[in-house]
Amino acid sequence: MTHAFSDVRAFRRDPLRFLLDRGNRAPVGLERLHLGPKPVLLVTDPALIRPMLKAPETEIGKGRLIRKLQPILGQSSLMLHGEKHKRRRDVLQKRMAKGAVERYLPELCAEIRAVGAKIGRLGCFDPHRHTAALALRTICIAVFGTQLISAGDEQALVQAVGMIEDDLADDMFRVLPVGPVGWYRQKRRRDFAKLAMSTVVQRLRERAGSASVLKDLEDLGLTDEELHDEILTLLLAGHHTTGTTAAWILYHLAVDPDLMQSIAAEASECADGSGELRADAVRRAELSATLVREVCRLYPGAWWFSREVMSSTTIAGHKLAKGTSLLISPWQLQRDPRYWDQPDQFLMDRTYSTDAYLPFGAGPRACAGMGVAMLELQLLALEMAAAFRFTSVTPNPPPRPKASVTLIPPPMSIEVELRADAGRCQSVMAWPDVQPARSRAVGRSFW
Incomplete structure (x- = not known):
């Protein structure tokens, strides 16, 4: 029997499966979801999304x-x-556009290489444990012009996010309030996490130079509290969404050795005489860019976003009542067989010029950090492929990601070895236990 709450149990049990089942089977248009007393419509027609967002x-x-x-x-x-x-x-777009961030390409590559030094020594690693912290350091470069966050602050911020992200995700579609004990525990976690995050943000603000996003925001006349909120949002959104997607980049390199080899060759073509990647060449590196686009299709960091009808209106012939929530799910749209051939398969020969592709949103509120994220993910693929071979990955195929605030990758294990014929990894070579036999003799150095 259908009633106002009839979809709540299925949604809370497995929201990713629920959205695919309902969205892919529904007629193209707007599908009513019964998630509470107020109407919620899942947008299954990508042609409606831009008019709604604009x-x-x-x-x-x-x-x-x-x-x-x-x-x-x-x-x-x-x-x-x-x-x-x-x-x-306007400020964020100016500072975080891909062209603007390219001037920090050497610094971004250096952070990726530092992570490579760690995983090269380990020999076997879980990608998300490393990419989350990497994304936090690279967003600091984009925001502040240099990597300011200390190892301790980095760990504190990552742990604080982990402490509260499931609570935030649970609150989104909760119909009934948690009980008093659950509320108290949730409040304690949230208060502790907010204190830790605020402390990190304050230290970053004290270290920031004048040539940073912070200075531009200060020029807008923002209060201390507004500046704090803006910087915290940039750090959380930038590191969490990109960090989870980066883990899937490494996973797909691991399951396809031929792809990793081809991207290693592309990295060589993008490098100058000293082994540094050139920004102009990276812009033309289509294979690594396609890898990033396909991973963003399968695993969009923002797996859903929403809008609310503020006053009764009509969009493309659909009458929308005030108070209606419009749920837009890139996870569902980017796996809908009506818009994609073999939608659940990783394929490198797709085209992405479709309204059903929106891993960073769309319209005037599309993610301002899209350029940073795309560049960071592409550099990650190029640098890692140039330096390493991933020899195995488990589990294969992986289970579905966990639907929290973002799509959290499951625990994975990737075995790694240095390319014996590359000789690129000078910083890795400092670790005697990871030196390949031929690495000193040939090749140029990426690291």
Whole structure:
């Protein structure tokens, strides 16, 4: 029997399966989900998404679901609308566009190589344990112009996010409130995490130079609290979504040795005489860019986002009542067989010029850090393929990711060895237990 809460159990048990089952079977358009007393519509027609996202905010706005993040993210641009949002977004887009961040390419590559030094010594590694911290350091470079975060602060921020992310995800579609004991435990976790994150943000602000996003935001007249919220949002969004996607980049390199070899060859073509990747060549490196696009299709960091109808309106012939939530799921749209051949398969011969491809959102609120993320992921693929061979990966195939605030990769194990014919890894070579027999004799150095 269908009632206002009839989909709640299935959604909470396995939201990824639920969205695929309902979205892929539903007629193209808007599918009603019974997740509570207020109407929720899953958008299954990608042609409707851009008109919805471009509609005036008096008609369609951020809405009640995203506001549940406000206790953590405060008054950051993610939560704002109107002129305040536009002014901050203009600053972020200017600083974090791919072309602007390319000037930090040597610094970004150096951070990737530092991670490579660690995993090269280990010989076997879980990718997400390393890529989450890497993404945090690289977003610091994009935001502050240099890598400012210490190892201790990095660990504190990653642990704080891990402490509260499941609570945040659970709150999004919770119909009934948690009991008093659960509420108290949740509050303690959240308060502790907020204190840890605030301490890290304050230290970063004290270390930041004048040529950074922080200075541009200060010039807008933001208060200390607003600056804190904005920097925290950049760090959390930048490291968490990109860090999880980066783990899947390494996984797909591991399961396809031929692809990894081809990307290693592409890395060689992109390098200058000293072994450094050249920005102009990376822009033309289509194979590694395609790898990134396909991984973002299968595992979008933001697996859903939402809007709310603020006043009754009509979009493409659909009448939408005030208070209706519009749920848009890149996870579902990017695995819908109506828009993709073999949607669950990793394929490198796809085209992505379709409205059903939106791993970073779309319209005026598309992710401002998209350029940073795409560049970082491409550099990761090039640098790792140039230096290593991944000899095995388990489990294969992997289980589905965990649907939390982002798609959390399952535990994985990748075995790694240095390319014996590359001789690239000078910093890795400092570890005598990972030196390949021929590595000193030939090749040029990436590291």
